[in-house]
Each structure stands twice: as C-alpha cells, then as structure tokens.
Amino acid sequence: MEFGMFMWGNDDAPGREKYKLMLDGAKYFDENGFDSVWTPERHFSAFGGPYPNPAVTCAALAAITKNVAIRSGSIVSPLHHPVRIAEDWSVIDNLSDGRVGLSFAAGWQPNDFIIxxxxxKNNKQVMLDQIETVKKLWRGEGVEFENPMGDMVEVFTLPRPVQKELPVWLTTAGNPESYRQAGAKGVNVLTHLLGQNIEEVTEKIRIYREARKEAGLDPAAGKVTLMLHTFVGECNDEVREIVREPMKEYLRSAMKLVIDFAWSFPAFKRPGGQDAKVEDINIKNLSAEETDTILDFAFERYFENSGLFGTVETCNKMIDRCKGAEIDEIACLLDFGVETDAVMQSLPLLKEVRDSANALADIPESEQELDQTLPAQLERHEVTHFQCTPSMARMLSFDPEARQQMGKLKHMMVGGEAFPNALAKDLKEILNGRLTNMYGPTETTIWSTTQEVEDPGNIPIGRPIANTDIYILDENRQPTPIGVPGDLFIGGQGVVRGYLNRPDLTDERFIPNPFKDDGSRMYWTGDLAKYRDDGVIEFLGRIDHQVKIRGYRIELGEIEAMLGNHEAVRDCVLLLREDNPGDQRLVAYMVPQGAAPDANDIREHLRKNLPEYMVPNDVVILDAMPLTPNGKLDRKQLPVPGTSQSATAEYEAPEDQLQETIVNIWQETLHLDKIGVKDNFFDLGGHSLLIVRVHQLLKEQVEKPISLTDLYRFPTIKSLTEFLNSDDQNKSLKKSSDRASRRRERMGLRKRGRK
Known part of the structure; x- marks a missing residue:
C-alpha cells in the first residue's frame, strides 16, 4: 500500500505560512520513504484557495524533494490548453528528474469556467480528449492545432520530459461511468469518500478493473488512489476532539462552495435519484443551527467511516478495509485546519501506519516470490541440521520433495512426543545422516535426554544431556534397580520454577531434590521408565494415562468424564491405539445404558465441550468391559476398532469417475472397505497426518488442482467434487493469481515512483 501527502486546505493563514505545512510536510514525506505529494487546482474560493495552479506548487515541491512523486491532484484540464499542460509539467519532470504524475479532472464549479x-458545456469530453492529446505531446508526437489565420500547425512541445510516458490518473467523485472510462483508457483513478463509502468504492473499482480487462489491459495493473483526511494520534478520543472543529469548518467551507450549484457537484447525492430537481431540497436556506446540526452529524460519520483518524491500531483497520477494496494508494489530506505543528508532530505515527500496512511489501520482491514450503527452504538454505516432532516428520515423509531434501541432512532430531518405531524405520531409510530421539518435557526446558537411533525397533530415550540429572524412583521415591520400572524425575539446571498462578500443582510436581544438598528441586514427569544394563533409559509410557497425539497432550480421564455425562453411557474408557504403524487413533469404548446410542450422537456430544483433537476417531460399543481376575479393567483385552458402530452418514455410492477415485484413495488411507460420498473424512478417523497423504495421492491421480486447504474446507467427497466441478475453484485460483499479479505490479510501481 502506497502512501502520499495530499493538500487541499483553506486560504486561512497569513503570507507564506499558508504553505508551511505543504513545504515541511513534503520534506518529511520525502525523507521518510513515503511515495508521493499531491496539490490541487482551485479557483475563486477560500476552499482550496492556496492552490490555483498545481504546476506552480508542484514546481516548488520538485525543488525541495528528491524521492517522492510530484502529482497534480487534480489539474482541471478544460481550463487549460493541452500544450500548456504538457510544457508546464515537462519542466517539473525535469526539475524532479522524472517524478511527475498528473490526475485530470473535468471541473464542476461553473464560476471556474470564466477562464x-x-x-x-462539454467539460467531461473535453477532459477525455485532452488526456489523449497531452499523452501524445508528452511522448514527443506532433499534434495539429489551428492558428489565428485558420491554418493547421503541427506542434512539438519543449522541453522534452524525462519520463517517456506520462503517468495519468482520472479524478472522479464517484460516478461509475468515470471508473469505466478510466479503465477503458488505461489510466489510473483518484477518488475520495466525500459522498461515497468504501463499499460503494469497492463496486466501482470492480467496474474499473473489468473495463481494463475488456480493453485488453491487465486489470490489476491500474492504480486506484484514495484521498483520506488524515490525523493519527495516541488516543482515539483525543484525536476526535483535535479534528472536530477543524473538520467541521472544512466541511462548512465545502458546503458554501456547493450550495449555489448543488446539483453540479458530482459527489452530492440527489434525493430521489438523478431525475430530482434543485427545488426538491433547499440546502441554501438552512439556518445556522440546522447547518451546524448537519455538520455535527457529517463529522461523526466521516470520522468513523471515511477518514484516517485515530490511533495507529484504529487507522490500521481502515487501511485493511481499503486493501479489501483493492485500493492501491492512500493520499493523506493533511491541511484541513489542524495546527501545522500538531500535524507535523503526528507524522511519525502516520509512518507507523504506513510501515504496518507494508510489512510484507518491505520484504524484497525476490524473496516474496520464493517458494516458502519446507522442502524448498531446506534446499534453498542448504540445511544440515533439522529438528521437528514425530508428527511433522511423518507429514514430511509423505512428500516426495521433502524426502529428497531430508536425505541431504547431516543430523535430524525428533522429539516432543513418543517416537513410533514405524516412523523411525522410514526415516532411517530416507536419511543418510544421523537420527536422534530427543526426550524432555516443557517443565525442564524442552530436552533432557537424547539417544541416537540405530535400531528402529528399539528406541530408548537415552542418557541425560549436560547439567541434567535423571532419577527413576519407586513408590517410596528410592532409586529402582537396573531393569525395574519406576517414576521418572528430572533435576538439574533446566528445571523451571513452576506453573504460573498454580501453586498447588507446582508443589505437587516440583519437589525438593533429596539427592542434592544445594536446595534444588526435581520435576516429577509422570512418565514410566527403566534403566538398561548399559545405563541407557527406556521410556515405558505414561503412569497417569495422559497421552500425546499429533502434538497435543491429552488427559484421557477428561474425555472419559465428559463421555460419562451422556445419558446413554453406563461405562466408558478411552484408549490411544496404533494398530497400523504411524496411525494413532483415539478410541472410545463404551457400555450403553439400554439401547446403543448412535456413534455420531456421541461424537457431537463431546464436540460441545471439547476441541476436535479430543473427539475419538472410533466409538466401540461393548456389552461389558473386559476385566482382569482381580476385577480391574483389562485394557489389553479391549478390541481393535472394527466392531464399532459406524460413525458414518447414510451410505451414498459414488456417481462418477472423480468420486470413485477419491473413494478409493480414502479407503486405502483409512483402511476401510466401504465409504460413501457423504461420509466425513474426520468422522471416519481421518486426521491432519492422513489428510496430507490423501493430498499427495490426489495430486498423483486427479488432474484438477487441489490444495490442502480444500480438503479441510470440503471434508466429504460429495462437497469436494462439487467444488472441483464448480466455477468457485477457478475463481479461487484466479483470485490467488490476481493477488500475486497485483503485488508484483504494485512493487514495480513503487520502485518506479521512487526513482
């Protein structure tokens, strides 16, 4: 988003002081990376009175600046001869070393046309014709004009400008036809929010882009500049009071200007539409009180919706709205009556708004266009050491490009959750370098032990790292013999102070270290472990049945408690299973109270109070829970899911080849024999790891482009294929392409504007 300075104030300051803000502001904008400065053309009225000819004011600005573009905002071209326009601005283009841009306006105030x-009578058409004439003269082409004797004379203007092509804007107060004409002519647009709102501007910009497309031009290449009254401060309420009276007086001046020729002002909306007559509303005879009431209301609406007013954060919201409307540049109107010193003091905050709006644009274009996928970054940065969770490693192992780059690593470190043997086996086949299992809870500053993986079938957690002590203790908190399981405690310099605002839990988990005399503490992990003969530690699981699945630490008891609240559930237990290597599934086993409930109802009951990752993949209905001889739950006897009640929708067969292909991919991935097109991938046991695999298979077998995001947005085969066969997919792809095209174009315009 480009930002410029726009001037259009009243003639209300003595002598040279009336130009102080213009000159000082232009210097600030020039020295602080802003893009442009604009001055208008206004005649015979205090409103805009300091600017009767933008060529004169812009010549002054060209002399005191080095970087910003120098632009008319606007030149009322029907009041000038096109030769004069071309020659005057060619001088400024030379003085500024090629920084000129012109916005053409047709004019509307009848009194201006005494010139x-x-x-x-035909001011609009005159302006459109003059745009083409000035552009020809600027390029050095000869144009014929009639002299006093009636002869046609071919004219070439001097001096020759620096720029080969003149950057041109068309100024419009909101007429959709003007947007269409600007698009057809391939020129830019300058507009404002006096008489129109952002939503209306958005629709008109769409008309503009479409007109460019119909003219065979790049729709995204045209620039739309929006003038906004601007003042940024530290507090919204303070800004409101600072700008209230100046803004009301500014609007009052504008009101006086239009009051005699209300219907001539393009931004003045006619009550009753374009066919309304002047006598339909009488704004000329409003009382002072009525006028002030109107101005109060106008100010409040303008402050909230039509200006760049308030704190940096508030202004950023307005900028986001402008971006959403595909506006390319904000022309910040500064001289609407606030004291010059106050305006100058506010400019650093405006710079913050500009910087925030362009956080991405400040990244070199070459970097913006780079492939930012993980495999591409591994290759681009020649990564040698890489650390990730097992879940991430599994996702990467599904990607052929990632597998290729992982093969170049010297050392891959995997930790954060239990390291599945099947994954370790795959990684050992992919990697040419070392593979290390990393163990350690957050409470001991991430890593506590490490072990290089040599045998994928046996992955211990290894030995403690430097400054770390490991203790495996029995129920009396005495060290266990080698080979005997016990609670795993961690001591050393990595142990944190405790849990924030949870003193009871801190006291329970962080206890004085009885094996040290230095007052240190050790952390009770809740993990079960044992020492091998060689001193290496083996991890045996969680003591409290707390599990970690795909990066989330889950208390199975919390899910069991929520499930037990369902009226149809008599008894239940949760288990994390991995019956297929690498496929962790959360399974709910339940004994019903009476008739067996529908599995989907059970899942929806849990979704009301639990996040999606805590909702079981499978629901298994049992007549009774399996028990050990002494009457305790025998978890080992809980059956493999398959006897569960199906958590699927009513079966609907695939209707075409595309649906059949996707059904086959789902069945292969989920290890299910029958899947209907209305079944939800995640209700069938799918999760983020499996959906990555589905995505890879779809890319290989389906010609239509499918993004990973599409699979999350359309979790049933029916909804996914409807999307793939609709125009929405093409619109989605085009929108993505258009955004990239606009970004490249804007970066190019920004660079050219600063030359």
Missing amino acids: KPENH
Whole structure:
C-alpha cells in the first residue's frame, strides 16, 4: 500500500505560512520513504484557495524533494490548453528528474469556467480528449492545432520530459461511468469518500478493473488512489476532539462552495435519484443551527467511516478495509485546519501506519516470490541440521520433495512426543545422516535426554544431556534397580520454577531434590521408565494415562468424564491405539445404558465441550468391559476398532469417475472397505497426518488442482467434487493469481515512483 501527502486546505493563514505545512510536510514525506505529494487546482474560493495552479506548487515541491512523486491532484484540464499542460509539467519532470504524475479532472464549479467558458458545456469530453492529446505531446508526437489565420500547425512541445510516458490518473467523485472510462483508457483513478463509502468504492473499482480487462489491459495493473483526511494520534478520543472543529469548518467551507450549484457537484447525492430537481431540497436556506446540526452529524460519520483518524491500531483497520477494496494508494489530506505543528508532530505515527500496512511489501520482491514450503527452504538454505516432532516428520515423509531434501541432512532430531518405531524405520531409510530421539518435557526446558537411533525397533530415550540429572524412583521415591520400572524425575539446571498462578500443582510436581544438598528441586514427569544394563533409559509410557497425539497432550480421564455425562453411557474408557504403524487413533469404548446410542450422537456430544483433537476417531460399543481376575479393567483385552458402530452418514455410492477415485484413495488411507460420498473424512478417523497423504495421492491421480486447504474446507467427497466441478475453484485460483499479479505490479510501481 502506497502512501502520499495530499493538500487541499483553506486560504486561512497569513503570507507564506499558508504553505508551511505543504513545504515541511513534503520534506518529511520525502525523507521518510513515503511515495508521493499531491496539490490541487482551485479557483475563486477560500476552499482550496492556496492552490490555483498545481504546476506552480508542484514546481516548488520538485525543488525541495528528491524521492517522492510530484502529482497534480487534480489539474482541471478544460481550463487549460493541452500544450500548456504538457510544457508546464515537462519542466517539473525535469526539475524532479522524472517524478511527475498528473490526475485530470473535468471541473464542476461553473464560476471556474470564466477562464475558458467555451469548455463548460462539454467539460467531461473535453477532459477525455485532452488526456489523449497531452499523452501524445508528452511522448514527443506532433499534434495539429489551428492558428489565428485558420491554418493547421503541427506542434512539438519543449522541453522534452524525462519520463517517456506520462503517468495519468482520472479524478472522479464517484460516478461509475468515470471508473469505466478510466479503465477503458488505461489510466489510473483518484477518488475520495466525500459522498461515497468504501463499499460503494469497492463496486466501482470492480467496474474499473473489468473495463481494463475488456480493453485488453491487465486489470490489476491500474492504480486506484484514495484521498483520506488524515490525523493519527495516541488516543482515539483525543484525536476526535483535535479534528472536530477543524473538520467541521472544512466541511462548512465545502458546503458554501456547493450550495449555489448543488446539483453540479458530482459527489452530492440527489434525493430521489438523478431525475430530482434543485427545488426538491433547499440546502441554501438552512439556518445556522440546522447547518451546524448537519455538520455535527457529517463529522461523526466521516470520522468513523471515511477518514484516517485515530490511533495507529484504529487507522490500521481502515487501511485493511481499503486493501479489501483493492485500493492501491492512500493520499493523506493533511491541511484541513489542524495546527501545522500538531500535524507535523503526528507524522511519525502516520509512518507507523504506513510501515504496518507494508510489512510484507518491505520484504524484497525476490524473496516474496520464493517458494516458502519446507522442502524448498531446506534446499534453498542448504540445511544440515533439522529438528521437528514425530508428527511433522511423518507429514514430511509423505512428500516426495521433502524426502529428497531430508536425505541431504547431516543430523535430524525428533522429539516432543513418543517416537513410533514405524516412523523411525522410514526415516532411517530416507536419511543418510544421523537420527536422534530427543526426550524432555516443557517443565525442564524442552530436552533432557537424547539417544541416537540405530535400531528402529528399539528406541530408548537415552542418557541425560549436560547439567541434567535423571532419577527413576519407586513408590517410596528410592532409586529402582537396573531393569525395574519406576517414576521418572528430572533435576538439574533446566528445571523451571513452576506453573504460573498454580501453586498447588507446582508443589505437587516440583519437589525438593533429596539427592542434592544445594536446595534444588526435581520435576516429577509422570512418565514410566527403566534403566538398561548399559545405563541407557527406556521410556515405558505414561503412569497417569495422559497421552500425546499429533502434538497435543491429552488427559484421557477428561474425555472419559465428559463421555460419562451422556445419558446413554453406563461405562466408558478411552484408549490411544496404533494398530497400523504411524496411525494413532483415539478410541472410545463404551457400555450403553439400554439401547446403543448412535456413534455420531456421541461424537457431537463431546464436540460441545471439547476441541476436535479430543473427539475419538472410533466409538466401540461393548456389552461389558473386559476385566482382569482381580476385577480391574483389562485394557489389553479391549478390541481393535472394527466392531464399532459406524460413525458414518447414510451410505451414498459414488456417481462418477472423480468420486470413485477419491473413494478409493480414502479407503486405502483409512483402511476401510466401504465409504460413501457423504461420509466425513474426520468422522471416519481421518486426521491432519492422513489428510496430507490423501493430498499427495490426489495430486498423483486427479488432474484438477487441489490444495490442502480444500480438503479441510470440503471434508466429504460429495462437497469436494462439487467444488472441483464448480466455477468457485477457478475463481479461487484466479483470485490467488490476481493477488500475486497485483503485488508484483504494485512493487514495480513503487520502485518506479521512487526513482
């Protein structure tokens, strides 16, 4: 998003002081990376009075700046001869070393046309014709004009400008036809929010882009500049009071300007539409009180919705709205009556708004266009050492490009959750370098032990790292013999102070270290472990049945308690299973109270109070829980899911080849024999790891482009294929392409504007 300075204030300051803000502001914008400065053309009224000819003011700005673009905002071209326009601005283009840009306006105030009364009747067409004439003269082409003797004379203007092509804007107060004409002519647009709102501007910009496309031009290449009254401060309420009276006086001046020629002002909306007559509403005879009431209301609406007012955070919200409307540049109107010193003091905050709006644009374009996928970054940065969770490693192992780059690593470290043997086996086949299992809870500053993986079938957690002590203790908190399981405690310098605002849990988990005399503590992990003969530690599982699945630590008891609240559940237990290597599944086993409930009802009951990752993949209905001889639950006897009640929708067979292909991929991935097109992938046991595999298979077998995001948005085969066969997919792809195209174009425009 580009930012410029726009001037259009009243003639209300003595002598040279009326230009102080213009000159000082231009210097600040020039020295602080802003993009442009604009001055208008206004005649015979205090409103805009300091600017009767933008060529004069812009010549002054060209002399005191080095970087910003120098632009008319606007030149009322029907009041000028096109030769004069081309020659005047060619001088400024030379003075500024090629920084000129012109916005053309048709004019509307009848009194202005005493300068050229013959152009008033057809002012709009005169302006459109002049744009083409000035562009030809600028390029050095000869243009014929009639001299006093009636002869046609071919004219070439001097001096020759620096820029080969003149950057041109068309100024519009909101007429959709003007947007269409600007698009057809391939020129930029300058507009404002006096008489129109952002939503209306958005629709008109769509008209503009479409007109460019119909003219055979790049729709995204045209620039839309929006003028906004601007003042940024530390507090929204303070800003409101600072700008209230100046803004009301500014609007009052504008009101006086239009009051005699209300219907001539393009931004003045006619009550009753374009066919309304002047006598339909009488704004000229409003009392002072009525006028002030209107101005109060106008100010409040303008402050909230039509200006760049308030704190940096508040202004950022307005900028986001402008970005959403595909506006390319904000022209910040500064001289609407706030004291010059106050405006100058506010500019660093405006710079913060500009910087925030362009956080991405400040990244070199070459870096923006780089492939930012993990495999591409591994290759680009020649990564030698890489650390990730087992879940991430599994996802990468599904990607052929990632597998290739992982093969170049010297050392891969995997930790954060239990390291599955099947995954370790796959990684050993992929990697040419070392593979290390990393163990350690967050409470001991991440890693506590490490072990290089040599045998994928046996993955211990290894030995403690430097400054770390490991204790495996029995129920009396005495060290266990080698080979005997016990509670795993961690001591040393990595142990944190405790849990924030949870003193009871801190006291329970962080206890004085009885094996040290230095007052240190050790952390009770809740993990079960044992020492091998060689001093290496083997991890045996969680003592409290707390599990970790795909990066989430889950208390199975919490799910069991929630499930037990269902009226149809008599008894239940949760288990984390891995019956297929690498496929962890959360399984709910339940004994019903009476008739067996529908599995989908059970899952929806849990979803009301639990996040999706805590909702079981499978629901298994049992007549009774398996028990050990002494009457305790025998978890080892809980059956493999398959006897569960299906958590699927009513079966609907695939209707075409695309649906059949996806059904086959799902069945292969989920290890299910029958899947209908209305079944939800995640209700069938799918999760983020499996969906990555589905995505890879779809890319290989389906010609239509499918993004990973699409699989999350459309979790049933029916909804996914409807999307793939609809226009929405093409629109989605085009929107993504258009965004990239606009970004490249804007970066190019920004660079050219600063030359």
